[in-house]
Amino acid sequence: xxxxxxxxxxxxxxxxxxxxxxxxxxxxxxxxxxxxxxxxxxxxxxxxxxxxxxxxxxxxxxxxxxxxxxxxxxxxxxxxxxxxxxxxxxxxxxxxxxxxxxxxxxxxxxxxxxxxxxxxxxxxxxxxxxxxxxxxxxxxxxxxxxxxxxxxxxxxxxxxxxxxxxxxxxxxxxxxxxxxxxxxxxxxxxxxxxxxxxxxxxxxxxxxxxxxxxxxxxxxxxxxxxxxxxxxxxxxxxxxxxxxxxxxxxxxxxxxxxxxxxxxxxxxxxxxxxxxxxxxxxxxxxxxxxxxxxxxxxxxxxxxxxxxxxxxxxxxxxxxxxxxxxxxxxxxxxxxxxxxxxxxxxxxxxxxxxxxxxxxxxxxxxxxxxxxxxxxx
Numbered sequence: 001x002x003x004x005x006x007x008x009x010x011x012x013x014x015x016x017x018x019x020x021x022x023x024x025x026x027x028x029x030x031x032x033x034x035x036x037x038x039x040x041x042x043x044x045x046x047x048x049x050x051x052x053x054x055x056x057x058x059x060x061x062x063x064x065x066x067x068x069x070x071x072x073x074x075x076x077x078x079x080x081x082x083x084x085x086x087x088x089x090x091x092x093x094x095x096x097x098x099x100x101x102x103x104x105x106x107x108x109x110x111x112x113x114x115x116x117x118x119x120x121x122x123x124x125x126x127x128x129x130x131x132x133x134x135x136x137x138x139x140x141x142x143x144x145x146x147x148x149x150x151x152x153x154x155x156x157x158x159x160x161x162x163x164x165x166x167x168x169x170x171x172x173x174x175x176x177x178x179x180x181x182x183x184x185x186x187x188x189x190x191x192x193x194x195x196x197x198x199x200x201x202x203x204x205x206x207x208x209x210x211x212x213x214x215x216x217x218x219x220x221x222x223x224x225x226x227x228x229x230x231x232x233x234x235x236x237x238x239x240x241x242x243x244x245x246x247x248x249x250x251x252x253x254x255x256x257x258x259x260x261x262x263x264x265x266x267x268x269x270x271x272x273x274x275x276x277x278x279x280x281x282x283x284x285x286x287x288x289x290x291x292x293x294x295x296x297x298x299x300x301x302x303x304x305x306x307x308x309x310x311x312x313x314x315x316x317x318x319x320x321x322x323x324x325x326x327x328x329x330x331x332x333x334x335x336x337x338x339x340x341x342x343x344x345x346x347x348x349x350x351x352x353x354x355x356x357x358x359x360x361x362x363x364x365x366x367x368x369x370x371x372x373x374x375x376x377x
Contacts, residue, residue, distance in 0.1 A: 017318055017327040017374045019348065024369040026349065028052065028070045034061070036353050036365055038308045039339040042145075043067070044094040050344070051094075054365075059088040062100065064115070067344075074115050078102070084119045086111045093146050101146065103155075108134055110146070110153060110177070125155065125175060129183045134175050135160035144212035144277075147219075149234065151180040154187075154219070156212050165197040168208065173221065174236070187236040194225055194254055203265065207254035215280040215287065216321060222278040222289055225254045229278070229289070229323055242323040246291035248315050248330060249273045266303035270311055271295050281343045284372050286326070287319040288348065290338060302355075309354050310338035318372070336368075347371050 030036055035057040042053040050067035064074040074097075079085045090103040098120070102111045108126035111119050127133050135157050143156035155175050163170040172186040195207035210223040221230040227245040232238065245252075255272045259265035276290035295312040297303065306312060312334060318327035331338075340351035349367040354360060 015327040015375065017372055019316055019318070019327075019329040019370045020373045022347065022369040022371050024346075025352070026052075026067065026070060026367045026369075028065050028365040029072060030363055030365050031056075031063070031075075032363070034058065034063070036337070036351075036362065037340055038337065040091065041340050041342050041351075042092055042094050043342045043344070044096070046096050052342070053092060053094055055089050055092055062089070062092055062102075064094075076100070076113075076115050076117055078113065078117050084113075084117060086113075086119065091145055093148065095148065101148070101153075103146065110155075123153065123177060123179060125177050125184045127184065128175070128186055132186065133160070133162045134184065134186075135162065135171070142209055142211070144210075147214045151178060153177040153179065154214075156210075157186075159191060159200075159208055161200075167197050167200070168193055168195065173210070173212075189221075189230070189232060189236045189239060192223060192226060192228070194223065199254075199256075202256070203259075203269075204254050204256045211277045213278050213280045213287070216282065216285065220278055220280065220287060220323070222275055224274050224276070225252055226275070227252055229319075231323055240323070244289055244317060244319065244323060244325060246275070246289075246293070246315055246317055247328055248293040249275075249291055263303065266307065267297055267299075267301075270301075270303045270306045271297055274311075276310070276314070277339065277341070279341065279343060279348070281348060281372070283343070283345050285321055286372065287321075287323065289317040289319060291315045291317055291328075295333075305355055308337075308339075309334075309356075310336065314338055340365075340367075342367075344369075 037054040040055055044051055051064055052067045053064045060078050062076045066073055080087055086102055087104045090105045093101040098114045100113045110123040112121035113119050125134055147154040157174050159167045160171040168191055171191050173189050174187040177184050191208045195204050199205050207225050210221050212221050219232045227243050229242050229244045231240045257265050257268050273294040274292045279288045292311045292314050315328050315330040320326050334354055334356040337351040337354040342349050347369040349369050352366045352368045
């Protein structure tokens with residue numbers, strides 16, 4: 001594996017571009033028996049027509065809409081048990097109406113289904129071809145979606161408890177399933193030493209969490225508590241490290257607390273600086289990295305809802321294909337439920353269905369388009 005560390009971006013940079021709020025919105029009616037999705041929005045195309053999908057709050061249903069009209073198209077309900085049972089839905093990835101891939105927490109299986117709810121294929125990956133148990137992604141949406149390239153499925157992985165006190169040293173960030181050769185192999189890239197095995201079971205236990213996206217023939221990883229991002233080849237044998245630091249987060253550490261009660265811990269976590277999702281915009285050949293500066297919340301705030309919606313304030317760092325910072329935009333407080341997002345040809349869309357907005361409605365999932373604008377030289 002080739003490992004290269006490149007120079008750090010400075011905070012004294014001059015931005016080349018920024019994200020501007022447009023007046024364009026897309027809206028989707030939400031069923032009264034489900035909740036607004038906080039994340040996991042899936043966009044796909046069939047016969048040049050775009051669709052939007054997300055998992056229902058019952059974790060047994062997938063809702064599909066026509067994207068531009070917002071018209072509900074399909075409500076696919078899956079069985080928990082029996083021959084077509086999949087348990088609870090974790091992630092969804094949709095290629096077309098006959099290729100809906102579903103992961104489920106605490107089960108090393110990917111289900112390929114269609115819009116009738118029938119299971120067409122079960123892809124097991126409970127252990128590698130050389131008999132190493134595979135760790136599951138147990139918190140849906142945290143690490144990023146699965147990626148399917150040709151006959152191979154790239155699945156993100158958390159720290160693997162199989163390794164015991166060596167879990168940080170030996171765990172790998174992903175596994176690849178070859179559906180033709182029927183092999184399961186760990187990717188060669190490991191985790192940075194942000195925590196130790198002694199942190200597992202404490203507030204710092206999530207310190208190695210990351211978010212991953214697929215770019216132009218590469219994967220990009222951004223760890224939640226690190227300035228460093230990683231760009232790898234598809235096979236993960238070549239890795240470039242880049243310092244990508246928000247101008248609004250001068251220093252980043254793993255969240256640790258000795259709070260005496262759960263509500264106090266939630267408040268501290270919601271106020272703590274952290275990095276979030278990374279996205280690839282293939283239409284503009286840029287990456288977006290979400291950053292959450294430290295903040296102060298009122299004592300009567302709903303901390304759990306604030307965490308689910310994407311904290312009090314956030315910025316989006318804009319990166320070129322080499323992960324060099326070319327811009328960063330800070331957004332108003334509580335303006336977006338920013339973990340629900342997608343990229344289209346016309347721009348980046350963020351959910352404005354935030355419970356603190358005056359125009360908030362539980363019956364409508366709404367997105368606002370953001371435009372990437374370059375400064376005149």
